[in-house]
Every structure is written in structure tokens, then in C-alpha cells.
Amino acid sequence: MVTDTPASVLDRVRQNVQEVTDPEIPVLTIADLGVLRSVELIDSEVVVTITPTYSGCPAMAHIESQVRQAIKLAGASGRVVTVFSPPWSTDFITVAGREKLEAYGIAPPHPAAHGSAGTGSTVHIRPAIRCPQCGSTNTKIISEFGSTACKALYQCQACAEPFDYFKEL
Amino acid sequence: MADPHELYTFLLRVGDDNLILAQRLGELVSWMPELEEDIAVANVALDHLGQARNVLTYAARMAGPDASEDTLAMERSEREFLNAVLVEQPNGDFGQTMARQLFVDAYQVPFYEALATSSDDTVAGIAAKAVKEARYHLARSSNWVVVLGDGTDESHQRMQAGIDAMWRYTADLFFTDETEEALQQAGILPSFDNIRGTFDDTVSSVLARGLLALPEDPYQRIGGRTGFHTEHLGHLLPDMQALHRANAGASW
Numbered sequence: 001m002v003t004d005t006p007a008s009v010l011d012r013v014r015q016n017v018q019e020v021t022d023p024e025i026p027v028l029t030i031a032d033l034g035v036l037r038s039v040e041l042i043d044s045e046v047v048v049t050i051t052p053t054y055s056g057c058p059a060m061a062h063i064e065s066q067v068r069q070a071i072k073l074a075g076a077s078g079r080v081v082t083v084f085s086p087p088w089s090t091d092f093i094t095v096a097g098r099e100k101l102e103a104y105g106i107a108p109p110h111p112a113a114h115g116s117a118g119t120g121s122t123v124h125i126r127p128a129i130r131c132p133q134c135g136s137t138n139t140k141i142i143s144e145f146g147s148t149a150c151k152a153l154y155q156c157q158a159c160a161e162p163f164d165y166f167k168e169l
Numbered sequence: 170m171a172d173p174h175e176l177y178t179f180l181l182r183v184g185d186d187n188l189i190l191a192q193r194l195g196e197l198v199s200w201m202p203e204l205e206e207d208i209a210v211a212n213v214a215l216d217h218l219g220q221a222r223n224v225l226t227y228a229a230r231m232a233g234p235d236a237s238e239d240t241l242a243m244e245r246s247e248r249e250f251l252n253a254v255l256v257e258q259p260n261g262d263f264g265q266t267m268a269r270q271l272f273v274d275a276y277q278v279p280f281y282e283a284l285a286t287s288s289d290d291t292v293a294g295i296a297a298k299a300v301k302e303a304r305y306h307l308a309r310s311s312n313w314v315v316v317l318g319d320g321t322d323e324s325h326q327r328m329q330a331g332i333d334a335m336w337r338y339t340a341d342l343f344f345t346d347e348t349e350e351a352l353q354q355a356g357i358l359p360s361f362d363n364i365r366g367t368f369d370d371t372v373s374s375v376l377a378r379g380l381l382a383l384p385e386d387p388y389q390r391i392g393g394r395t396g397f398h399t400e401h402l403g404h405l406l407p408d409m410q411a412l413h414r415a416n417a418g419a420s421w
């Protein structure tokens with residue numbers, strides 16, 4: 001019989017939870033996205049901490065139930081805690097996550113600008129976004145909002161393909 | 170020590186601004202002038218709804234064991250809503266919708282920036298998240314106000330009409346009373362002194378770029394923060410609450 005140490009249970013939970021994917025961008029796991037903050041053992045209970053990408057992200061309820069399922073499948077009992085602080089930023093998306101995004105056809109986010117003043121600048125100075133299809137940086141924004149809150153819609157001027165850009169936040 | 174009731178009242182003021190605006194913006198889905206704007210308005214509505222849910226979920230913890238974000242949103246009546254009267258105003262035409270949005274965004278950016286320094290970790294965390302969304306909303310609404318204001322004769326005239334119609338409801342955004350005062354004295358809320366100045370600077374710079382002006386009429390309608398609304402909220406609520414009230418306790 002295998003002895004189940006708390007550490008091995010925690011390892012199994014971590015393994016399972018790290019594989020939970022975002023329902024809207026299924027190539028990304030919540031670990032790639034930076035939505036998964038921690039998996040800890042607190043008073044012999046597994047506590048998984050997650051953080052939402054956007055305040056109204058409709059995927060969070062689904063992610064939370066998937067995480068609960070992952071804890072259960074690891075044979076553990078535990079709970080899921082949602083925290084807002086520090087606020088999620090696209091800078092939390094891992095290098096592996098960025099590569100997966102581009103391979104999936106979504107241009108990965110540029111580094112987020114911090115502490116912009118509240119003066120409503122209408123000029124969005126953004127580095128050129130690279131087309132995930134052909135690699136050209138000759139692209140233009142079509143809409144500030146794409147298929148989900150976290151994406152903007154772009155079009156490539158070189159290959160004419162429209163594509164999503166994961167907005168820096 | 171501030172009364173928990175004061176924090177509750179303050180949270181309703183913040184949550185209701187976002188909930189009622191989300192409902193108004195939701196009315197526009199499938200009615201916007203182009204597909205991209207349809208998606209944009211739905212996304213902005215979703216951000217406001219998310220902010221409302223986070224704030225009202227926290228408020229519900231102070232309202233007894235049976236309270237939840239749903240009971241607060243769906244089971245209160247008109248006089249119990251504490252949103253500023255601006256957000257309940259009808260969508261009107263695209264110019265009026267954008268004027269209302271510009272005023273809300275220009276207020277929410279400095280408001281959330283201040284709130285993010287609250288000594289209450291939950292309030293600070295919700296605000297730090299929301300301010301990023303508010304900045305993005307402000308970039309979009311100021312863009313549209315400038316484009317329409319500095320556009321054709323008709324777009325200019327209608328954008329100016331939207332500004333004229335919505336301006337009289339803006340002072341209500343800044344209304345505070347002993348609720349905020351007590352929370353500030355208790356060290357829970359930061360000072361809100363700089364919010365109005367930042368709002369005025371933002372609005373006047375955007376309007377100047379759009380060749381637009383504020384109306385001369387100084388009249389301002391306030392009262393929303395203490396439950397005295399314009400006639401429009403009474404028509405919005407039955408629409409928003411009908412499903413929940415007809416199917417109490419339903420979930421899906």
C-alpha cells in the first residue's frame with residue numbers, strides 16, 4: 001500500500017490543477033495565463049488561489065468548478081479562493097503561454113504600461129503588433145474589442161488575414 | 170470605528186452605479202451602428218457587471234446570512250438603489266450614450282485610483298482591478314466623443330446635444346455625505362478631494378479636442394445616492410428584475 005503523505009497529495013493536486021485550461025482559449029492552461037496563483041496546504045486542507053483576468057470574466061465560474069473537480073480527482077479535499085490583489089496583468093502570462101498563443105493564431109500581449117494618468121489620452125501609442133499568420137508588423141487595429149473582453153481585433157495589411165490581439169493590461 | 174452599515178451603504182453606491190449602467194448598455198446589444206461597436210458595448214457592459222458583482226458580493230456579507238449579490242440586485246426596490254442618476258438615463262442616440270459613458274469613465278478612473286489605496290484589502294483589490302478596465306473604457310469613449318464632435322455637421326450637433334442632455338446629471342456622481350465622511354475618518358476610505366478636479370480636466374480636454382462645449386445652464390439634478398431617482402430607474406428595474414422575481418431562487 002502506498003502511503004499518502006500530505007506532500008504527495010499536494011503534488012497530485014498541483015499537477016491536476018495546472019492542467020485546467022481556459023474555456024475561451026483552450027490552448028492555455030490557467031498556469032500559462034497566470035490565473036493560478038498558488039496551491040498550498042493550510043491546516044491539512046488544500047487551498048487553490050486563483051485571480052480573474054477581468055472583473056466580469058465569464059470564464060471564472062467554469063474555471064473554478066474545473067479546479068474543484070481537479071482537487072477531487074487527486075483524492076484530496078480543499079477549497080478555491082479568488083483574490084483580486086495584486087490585480088492580474090498580461091505580464092503574468094508565461095513565456096510558454098505566449099508561444100502557445102501565437103501558434104494558436106492570437107498575437108501575444110506586449111508588456112503592460114503601468115500607472116497611466118487618468119487624462120483620457122485618445123492616442124494609443126502601441127508598438128506594432130505582429131501578424132501571427134505571416135509575421136508582418138504591417139497591421140492595423142479594426143476594433144478595440146474583439147471576440148472576448150481580453151482581445152482586440154486586428155487585420156494584417158500584408159496577408160489580409162484578420163486576427164485577435166491579446167491586449168496588454 | 171466606522172459602522173459596518175456605512176461600508177454597506179458606500180458599497181451599494183459603487184455597486185449600483187455599475188449594475189444599472191451595465192443594464193443600460195446591455196439594452197444596446199444588437200442595436201449598435203456596426204458589428205465592432207456591438208461587441209465593444211457588450212464587453213464594456215460585462216466589465217461594469219463584473220465590477221458590480223464583486224462589490225455587491227462583498228456588500229452582501231454585511232447584509233445578513235440570506236443576502237447575496239442576487240438578492241441585492243434583484244430584490245431591492247427603486248428607493249433602495251443608490252446609484253448616481255446619470256447611469257439610469259436612457260441611451261438616447263449614440264451621441265447621448267457616448268456622452269454618458271465619457272462622464273462615467275472620466276469619474277471612475279480617478280475614483281478607482283483613490284479607492285485602490287483603501288485600507289480595506291477587498292475594496293482596494295476590487296478597485297485596482299477595475300481601474301485598468303476604466304482606463305480602457307475612457308480611451309474608447311473619449312475617442313468617439315472627439316470623432317463625432319469633430320465630424321460632420323450632424324454628428325457634431327448630435328454629440329453636443331448628448332453632452333447638453335447628460336451634463337446636468339454629473340454632479341450626482343460626486344455626492345458624498347456622512348457615510349463617506351465616517352469611513353474616511355475611520356481610515357477605511359482615502360480622501361476623494363482630487364477626483365472632481367481630475368474629472369473636470371479630462372472632460373474639458375476631450376471636449377476641446379472634439380470642438381464641443383459644456384452647456385451654460387448650471388442646473389444639476391442630484392439625489393440618487395440617497396435613493397431619490399429620476400423617473401427612468403422605475404422603468405429599468407422591472408425589466409432587469411422580472412425573471413428573478415418570477416422564478417425566485419432559480420439558478421442555471
Ligand SMILES: [Zn+2]
Binds near residue numbers: 132
Ligand atoms: Zn499577415
